[in-house]
Amino acid sequence: MTTRIAERFAALKAERRAGLVIFITAGDPDPKISLDILKGLPKAGADLIELGMPFTDPMADGPAIQAASQRALKAGMTLKKTLGLVRGFRETDKATPLVLMGYYNPIYIYGVDRFLDDALKAGVDGLIMVDMPPEEDAELCLPALRKGLAFIRLATPTTDDARLPRVLSNTSGFIYYVSITGITGTASADLKHIEQAVTRLKRVTPLPVAVGFGINTPDQAAAVARVADAAVVGTAVVKIIADHPKHPSETVAKTLAFIGDLAKGVRTARASA
Amino acid sequence: MSTPNSFRTGPDESGHFGIFGGRYVAETLMPLILELERVYARCKADPFFQKELASFHTHYVGRPSPLYFAERITEKLGGAKIYFKRDELNHTGAHKVNNCLGQALVAKRMGKRHIIAETGAGQHGVATATVCARFDMECTVFMGAEDIERQKPNVERMRLLGATVHPVTSGSATLKDAMNEALRFWVAKAETHFYIIGTVAGPHPYPAMVRDFQSVIGIETRQQMMEAEGRLPDTLVACIGGGSNAMGLFHPFLDEPTVRIIGVEAGGYGIASGKHAASLTGGRPGVLHGNRTYLLQDDDGQIQEAHSISAGLDYPGIGPEHSWLHDMKRAEYVSITDDEALEAFQFCSRLEGIIPALEPSHALAHVMKIAPKLPKDHLLVMNMCGRGDKDLAAVLGHLAKRGRPI
Numbered sequence: 001m002t003t004r005i006a007e008r009f010a011a012l013k014a015e016r017r018a019g020l021v022i023f024i025t026a027g028d029p030d031p032k033i034s035l036d037i038l039k040g041l042p043k044a045g046a047d048l049i050e051l052g053m054p055f056t057d058p059m060a061d062g063p064a065i066q067a068a069s070q071r072a073l074k075a076g077m078t079l080k081k082t083l084g085l086v087r088g089f090r091e092t093d094k095a096t097p098l099v100l101m102g103y104y105n106p107i108y109i110y111g112v113d114r115f116l117d118d119a120l121k122a123g124v125d126g127l128i129m130v131d132m133p134p135e136e137d138a139e140l141c142l143p144a145l146r147k148g149l150a151f152i153r154l155a156t157p158t159t160d161d162a163r164l165p166r167v168l169s170n171t172s173g174f175i176y177y178v179s180i181t182g183i184t185g186t187a188s189a190d191l192k193h194i195e196q197a198v199t200r201l202k203r204v205t206p207l208p209v210a211v212g213f214g215i216n217t218p219d220q221a222a223a224v225a226r227v228a229d230a231a232v233v234g235t236a237v238v239k240i241i242a243d244h245p246k247h248p249s250e251t252v253a254k255t256l257a258f259i260g261d262l263a264k265g266v267r268t269a270r271a272s273a
Numbered sequence: 274m275s276t277p278n279s280f281r282t283g284p285d286e287s288g289h290f291g292i293f294g295g296r297y298v299a300e301t302l303m304p305l306i307l308e309l310e311r312v313y314a315r316c317k318a319d320p321f322f323q324k325e326l327a328s329f330h331t332h333y334v335g336r337p338s339p340l341y342f343a344e345r346i347t348e349k350l351g352g353a354k355i356y357f358k359r360d361e362l363n364h365t366g367a368h369k370v371n372n373c374l375g376q377a378l379v380a381k382r383m384g385k386r387h388i389i390a391e392t393g394a395g396q397h398g399v400a401t402a403t404v405c406a407r408f409d410m411e412c413t414v415f416m417g418a419e420d421i422e423r424q425k426p427n428v429e430r431m432r433l434l435g436a437t438v439h440p441v442t443s444g445s446a447t448l449k450d451a452m453n454e455a456l457r458f459w460v461a462k463a464e465t466h467f468y469i470i471g472t473v474a475g476p477h478p479y480p481a482m483v484r485d486f487q488s489v490i491g492i493e494t495r496q497q498m499m500e501a502e503g504r505l506p507d508t509l510v511a512c513i514g515g516g517s518n519a520m521g522l523f524h525p526f527l528d529e530p531t532v533r534i535i536g537v538e539a540g541g542y543g544i545a546s547g548k549h550a551a552s553l554t555g556g557r558p559g560v561l562h563g564n565r566t567y568l569l570q571d572d573d574g575q576i577q578e579a580h581s582i583s584a585g586l587d588y589p590g591i592g593p594e595h596s597w598l599h600d601m602k603r604a605e606y607v608s609i610t611d612d613e614a615l616e617a618f619q620f621c622s623r624l625e626g627i628i629p630a631l632e633p634s635h636a637l638a639h640v641m642k643i644a645p646k647l648p649k650d651h652l653l654v655m656n657m658c659g660r661g662d663k664d665l666a667a668v669l670g671h672l673a674k675r676g677r678p679i
Contacts, residue, residue: 109574
């Protein structure tokens with residue numbers, strides 16, 4: 001079992017602050033710039049990294065992350081190259097947890113066992129799979145857990161109390177609470193609702209709770225950081241990458257600067273509350 | 274792989290046909306899909322539900338559709354005795370309404386009056402808009418911007434029926450993307466909206482539910498053939514995009530070992546060209562749109578664009594039960610090119626006075642290949658699942674381009 005996720009959340013707890021989870025799509029806008037951004041994330045203030053595996057048909061993603069997938073695929077990205085990106089990242093960072101997020105088909109075609117072995121070897125800590133509910137656990141979740149990768153489950157506003165135990169079983173690393181009933185980057189969640197949801201989850205699981213979908217600004221990130229163990233920001237980051245496709249150094253600098261702002265929000269959230 | 278005692282018992286309780294099918298969807302949708310499964314199981318067993326459905330079949334759709342002996346085509350081909358199951362005579366001009374009607378009645382039971390649907394050629398969109406008008410439901414249809422251009426009359430029909438047509442510009446702006454967008458919209462409105470999927474695909478229970486609603490085609494065919502010939506047919510032929518008309522015809526015959534079953538996929542410019550929509554012939558198993566099935570995809574598991582002259586077959590996947598029947602070798606799957614389908618379109622119009630849709634023109638093109646070699650007492654049924662008025666403009670364009678004006 002990789003220990004980076006547990007160690008990072010323990011450290012955050014000791015610092016009495018929430019963590020910042022940053023999502024980017026692997027290979028967006030191209031593999032080289034993507035690696036530069038990835039390598040810069042920890043220093044800019046990302047506590048955990050969620051790396052999207054590009055897919056042609058991202059059913060749970062809004063226009064911004066769909067476009068990021070398209071850019072990456074156009075630049076020749078594959079699942080194999082995504083794992084290569086992780087290896088490149090691990091050359092300079094051994095401590096920051098990195099989880100892969102995406103859809104099942106590319107993994108199925110790669111071969112589940114081979115993928116899990118290669119992902120572990122590359123330095124991946126866990127998986128977040130959009131289209132693998134607990135009903136299909138035998139296929140990927142259980143083999144991943146057996147090999148020592150975390151399987152981070154998404155809980156949503158439609159996951160009621162009756163279903164919650166099913167969602168939490170076989171979940172490890174942390175719980176990802178999807179704060180809106182919808183796809184990525186399309187709405188902002190109501191803070192009161194988030195607070196209630198986190199409380200509900202905390203009652204039934206000892207795992208840390210990260211909240212994502214619909215967090216776009218440092219202020220929103222800070223507000224979520226007051227009530228959850230981590231705030232996830234993806235669409236807003238990807239949009240900055242989209243806005244600067246022609247100037248690699250500018251893309252990297254602007255993206256990391258924005259992450260610095262988000263981190264500042266998250267890190268001071270509880271002190272200023 | 275051993276042969277099962279019955280081919281008609283699937284799916285299992287987790288929604289699988291062998292390795293195919295399943296429920297590969299976002300968590301947001303899972304509670305809803307589980308609820309749908311429960312409600313549909315109740316409807317299926319409820320005589321009042323079945324009675325209401327049957328009444329609408331008779332008085333609104335115009336069922337049973339005739340089983341018609343295509344005498345002139347039979348003579349011309351000189352072999353098997355060819356029958357058409359005339360589902361193009363249904364209200365709205367295709368088999369799609371069988372399924373929409375059933376699902377709308379399920380939605381009604383669930384207290385949902387907001388309906389969403391995806392459509393390629395627009396036939397499923399029109400059928401959905403039709404039943405929504407009838408049951409006073411609000412209807413949103415997702416359609417690729419490319420297809421909206423190609424299928425203007427159907428777009429206008431949907432609007433006339435009161436539906437909102439939502440253009441989809443993401444990806445290739447065709448059926449696959451319309452389905453992605455419908456699923457995204459559904460994720461956001463899961464608690465209030467019912468998604469009427471148009472084919473035997475998607476997460477469980479859709480493949481089984483849509484099959485059940487389309488099985489009326491095969492059940493009628495069986496009875497009508499017994500009346501006409503006193504015995505079961507020898508061969509069944511139907512076209513396949515997602516495969517709902519084919520599954521409807523095939524399913525009641527799956528356990529009849531003497532009945533040969535043939536599904537016809539869209540071969541586009543030919544399988545070797547790579548520009549086709551033949552998932553079974555030219556694809557391999559993968560996971561998309563909530564189920565595992567044969568898909569057109571590259572070595573990285575990225576989904577590829579389908580191509581077919583027929584917008585209704587232009588989809589890179591196929592229903593999971595067909596994938597299973599293919600692997601079990603209970604049904605055969607072949608492909609027909611754009612050109613062969615065009616020829617069948619003209620052939621049927623001239624000889625029988627029936628203008629077929631481009632979709633069943635693929636099935637007919639295969640019939641034209643096999644019928645001459647079969648004995649005269651061989652009974653062949655082809656599902657004429659849609660009428661061709663919608664395709665007229667496109668066909669005229671294609672024929673002109675090929676130097677074969679009508």
